[in-house]
Structures are given as structure tokens and as C-alpha cells.
Amino acid sequence: MSVEVPLLDLVGQYEAIRGELDAAVARVAASQRFIMGPEVEALEREIADYCGAGEGVGCASGSEALLLVYMALGVGPGDAVVCPSFTFFSTAGSVARLGARPVFADIDPVTYNVTAETVARALEGQPRVKAIVPVHLFGQALELAELEAVAGEIPLVEDAAQAIGSVDGTGRRVGQGAHPVCLSFFPSKNLGAWGDGGMILASDPDLVKRLQILRVHGGEPKYYHEVLGLNGRLDAIQAAVLRAKLPHLESWHAGRVANAAFYDASFKSAGAAASDVPLDQGGLPLRTPLAPKPPARHIYNQYVIRVPEDRRDALRAHLTEQRIGTEIYYPVPLHLQGCFAGLGGRPGDLPHAEAAARETLALPIYPELTQPQLEHVVEAVVGFLS
Ligand SMILES: Cc1ncc(COP(=O)(O)O)c(C=O)c1O
Secondary structure (H helix, E strand, O other), rough: OOOOEOOOOOOOHHOOOOOHHHHHHHHHHHOOOEEOHHHHHHHHHHHHHHHOOOOOEEEOOHHHHHHHHHHOOOOOOEEEEEEEOOOOHHHHHHHOOOOOEEEEEEEOOOOOOOOOHHHHHHOOOOOOOOEEEEOOOHHHOOOOOHHHHHHOOOOOOOOOOOOOOOOOOOOOEEEEOOEEEEEEEOOOOOOOOOOOOOOOOOEEEEEEEHHHHOOOOEOOOOOOOOOOOOEEEEEEEHEEEEEEEHHHHHHHHHHHHHHHHHHHHHHHHHHHOOOOOHHHHHOOEEEOOOOOOOOOEEEOOOOOOOOOHHHHHHHHHHHHHHOOOEOOOOOHOOOOOOOOOOOOOOOOOOOOHHHHHEEEEEEOOOOOOHHHHHHHHHHHHHHHOO
């Protein structure tokens, strides 16, 4: 029987630091303080410091972080927000929830992130754009200087749900800088909670205050509501779990980076190239993520390969047979999602996002993978594509 390789297995992580995690949860149980309080405040400080950010505002999830920032920026009916088409749903879903219109930008086929050019194209002819939302997809930070120039006065909101600890090509760590940054602590993230959780990093004190009020129903002081907020709080048990995990995050990033390097080298020696070489240019029909050039750091929340579209689903089925978990992030670009049909998106509008949706596949990358597991993945992928 071949080695089994789940897409993600958090049991190994838990077993490795079980004492610390159980003690953290027991601490909250002993205090019986479950909503906000010292654990959440301490986590906010620790995450802000880790990211080099001004302040942290803990909240219920990454989706809620986006929603709260859009609310704080006054996004509402009649407004537009530019975001990538190739991202997790809630980057745009949280826009539509507020009655505003997501406007979708195409991506760079090499990094899968938006570029200044694709955003400039999305902005053409769009009135009332309230925000532009670059997503640091899969854990690869995009550089913001050119995007800032295109944005002008329009605020940028960084969706860093997959990119805590990532560093861009200029040496900027995600979280440093002037723009609000949204993090997710969904369990599959490099820093994952035992449930849902999120945080906004921000440096503008007025924005921080607005976010803190909005996440408690807009009450300030309590039970006095000048603004309409929601229940968007992070709970103390999640904060305690995340505080226990944070000191290990660097070593987990390093494990993912090492696994990615193993995959990169193994696939390369089998004839693959990186994603900056188009698939039709020969060699093994597989493209690896473009490895970052220092000082950039990719944290590999996902390790996503690109293969010809007519082989992707068959490769996935083959890997399933070989007991290897995979996932397609994401099979339908957002401009073609049913719930956004009213926005008029058509196949062919954003060709790079559409091609990525047809050609990409995420492989297991979590730090606890063993050498036999990594080798099994490489052998199964290469064996199928050769
Ligand atoms: C790019 C991106 N944005 C937003 C989110 C939403 O985060 P959450 O699942 O914590 O609501 C995710 C999480 O999957 C994500 O990957």
C-alpha cells in the first residue's frame, strides 16, 4: 500500500505542541472570560509586532476583516471595489454583502496576483471606486508601489489572508505600511486557529477606532449606536490558541519553504520549469511556483502547480488514487460565479484568471510532511505527466 498524503493534516502539529495548546485553552477555561479581554488584546499586540504593523484588531474571520474594513471605508450601494477575479470568494463577497459592486481585475499568469496594469484596466470607466484590494495569493506578497501609483487617492486594502509573514521583493513584510491588511486564521492558514478567526492590521488611529467600534455592533459607548456595526469579535479561546502557536510560526514557514524547495528541485530535474515559462514551451508539462528572489519570502500557504488544462483533472484523479490529497484553488474565477452573473462577466473577459482556474492544482505542502510523503507526491505527479 502506498504512503498516504493528505492535503493537510493538523494532527502532527497538535501532537508536537499539545502541552502548550492545552494549557492555553485551560487558561481561558479557568478565567471564564470568553469574549474579548486580555487574551484578544495580547494577541492583537503580538501579531501586530510580528508583522511590523501599527495595531491589530482581532475579528471573527478573514471575511469579517474584509467586511469591517470595507464598512469603515464607507463602502455601500452604488460604490465599486476593485479586486482580483482569481481569489477566494469573500474578497469580493464581502463587497457585495454591503450592496456594492465588485469590479474584477485579471492576474499576472506568473504570480497569480493582480498587477498595476490589470488594475488600471479594471478601473477604466468605473465611477465611485471606494477601494482596491490586492490579494497576496497563496502566500506570495505582491509589491505595491506601482499599484499605489495607479490607485492615486483610492485606498488600498490588502487581503493577506494567506500571507502572514510574507515579504515582497522590496523587503516589505506584509503588514508594514499605511494600508489596512486583512488576515485570516482559518485552520488551514500557516497560523490557524481552532475554528474561525481573523485580524485587521492598521496604523491610522482613526481607522483602528472605527474598526473596534464596528466589530461590537457599532456601540460606543456600549449600547449607544451612532453607527451600524455587527458582531465581528474574535473569541478568547481562539486568541489563546493563536498565541500558543505564534512562537512556532517561523519554523512552520521554514518547513513549508523547505518542502517547496524539494518539490521545485525534484520537478525541475524531471524537466519542469517555473511559472515564468509558458506551458507550451516544452519540457515536462508542469510549471512550479516562481521561487521568490531575496529579500522576498513566499510562505507557501499553498504550493500550486500549473499543468495543461486537458490533463489537470485526470492528474487530480490519479493523485487521489495514489492517496494524495489535492485541491483546486479556485475552479471558477469570480467574474463567472453565478451570484455575480448580474455584473455581466463573460468567458474570455479575464483570460489569465480563467486559464489559472483551468490549469492549477494545489499539492500538500504543510511542514510536517515526511520525506517519503514528499517523494511519493513527486513520483506520482511526474509519473503521470511523463
Ligand atoms: C484570499 C482570502 N481572502 C479571504 C479569506 C477569508 O478568510 P476566512 O475563511 O477566515 O473568512 C480567505 C480564506 O480562505 C482567503 O484565502
